[in-house]
Amino acid sequence: MPKSRGRRKSSGGKKQHKPVRRSPLPLRxxxxxxxxxxxxxxxxxxxxxxxxxxxxxxxxxxxxxxxxxxxxxxxxxxxxxxxxxxxxxxxxxxxxxxxxxxxxxxxxxxxxxxxxxxxxxxxxxxxxxSAGHHPVRAWRAVDVWGSERVLFIAYDGPTPHTLMAQIIETGGTMVDKLGLLLPDAATAWSGMRDDDDIPMPLTDYDVSAALADLAGALRMTDMTWPRHDDGDFVELRALAWARCRDHLPDWPEHEPLPDTERARLLNAFTTTATHNTDPETADTIRSLAELFLDYGEGYITVGPLAWSPGHAALFLADWLPRKAVLDHDQRALLPDALKRWVDFALTERGIEPRWITPVIEAVDLHLSDFQDAFDDHTAWGPAKQIATLLTSRGIDPNDQDAVDNAIRTLNAERLARQLTQPPIHNS
Structure with a gap:
């Protein structure tokens, strides 16, 4: 007889083992x-x-x-x-x-x-x-500052409808929202706006131009990181691309302001803004105006004079603290000079005074943001950090030879520090 191998005594029936439930893998x-x-x-x-x-x-x-x-x-x-x-x-x-x-x-x-x-x-x-949907008409509405526009593209086909795109220019071109609307959505646009709303008159727009405008704006939006996560935009992005991809324009070439026009604007502004001021103050105000114009040329996509409340906010809270080095006099004169420049620039564009006021008010509103960000050294860009260091050593930023020599010296000092520092040994 074989010996027992230690079989346990029966307890009156087989014990049921509950299966272990494992969390299912998330669906792809x-x-x-x-x-x-x-x-x-x-x-x-x-x-x-x-x-x-x-x-x-x-x-x-x-x-x-x-x-x-x-x-x-x-x-x-x-x-x-x-x-x-x-x-x-x-x-x-x-x-x-x-x-x-x-x-x-x-x-x-x-x-x-x-x-x-x-x-x-x-x-x-x-x-x-089905033969699909085909664009038959387009409209465009642009705000008084040129910082926002809305495109309406009407389609016929199995289900007539209107593709709407809201495009903003503050901080760069971006499609903020997309929508599929009723066929008569464009005609209802004017009736939906109150007298106190920012003027955005609706005008007929060439269909091909509208599709090219939408395609170019989608291209710029796709380059933004983190990706634009507005729900309406995300859901209709692929559809909008399918409608306009064949009209995608070439990359626009930057056309700098002609030197004669730049000089005319600076002279016209400083003549009015520096009336009854001493020559030193006049020079400081002109130097600030050059900064304002630099920002407009590089960051206001529809034109260097097209300041809006949003552009004023970005200039004060972001661009100026990261990019510019201001001395004491420039910093003291900045608030008044910027408000004068905004009034001058928008007047040049033919904007009514009542729509210049909100931009000037935005300057006052965001001056505190400028003060906080300008003193935060961690927010400075590399160019500003180097420029500040050179200035602290008495280097004239306008003297290219002196700047080149100083940068070579800085690089040599940095390399020397790296070579003389003791190595770090991991335990």
Missing amino acids: LSDQVMRDARRHFGGNDELLTAEAWASSWLGRAWLEAPLTEREPEQRLCLEVTGRASTTPSPAGLAAVAAMERVAPVDSRPMLAGTVGILAETQPLPAWHT
Whole structure:
């Protein structure tokens, strides 16, 4: 008889072990797309609805991608076609067909080929054979300072509608919002605005010019980091790109202000702003005006004189503290000189006085931000740090030879410190 190996006595029945529940892995975005397609697509879908659905998923892929991911939308298209091909279904075919409408150009041949293969065994959605939507008219509304504009592009087709884009210029060109509106949205624009609202009169706009304007603004928005996360923009970004990509203009070339015009503006301003002042104060005010004009040329995209409340805020709280080195006299005269410059610049542009006042008020409002940021050395840009150090050593920033020699000296000092510091040994 074999010996017992220590079998436990029976306790009256087998003990049931509860299975250990493990947290399921999160669904990949492409899996979520396919699951949502089964819920979304039925038998009475419209082309515009399908395009908006696909655009929202492509927008999410774009928004959630890390900075190192160069083609997140193309990756999503590839994964969706793979899943739709592995398990064919009408919903999967509809998902691929919808993405084909609004996906980046490089992904469309793959999507179209997958649609052709799946259509051999699955019914195509009714909207797939539609001729699509075509732009028939456009309008544009621009605010009094040129810092914001709204585009309306009307489309005919299966579902007439208007594509709206709000574009802002403060801090750089960016599409702030996108919307799909009713066909008559543009005509209702004027009636929606009150008399106290900032003037933004609506004018007819060439359709091709509107699409080119939208494409250029989308390109600049895509370059912004972190990515613009407004919900309406993210959902309709791919659709908007699909509508305007063929009109994407060449990169605009920067056209500096002609020397004669720059001199005219500076002379005209200093003549009025320095009346009854001593020559030293007049020189200081002119030096500030040169700074104001530099900022306008480099950072106000619609023109160096197109100051707005937003531009005044950015100049005081961001650009000036990072870029400029001001002596005591310049700092003391800055508030009054900037308000005088804003009045001068906007008057040159023909802006009514009542719309110049909000910009001057913005100067007063953000002066405290300037004071705090200007004294924060950690906020200084590299050029300002070097310029401040050179000035502290008595180097004239306008003497190029002296500046070059001083920078070589600074580099030599930095290298010497690195060589003489004892090495750090990790324990």
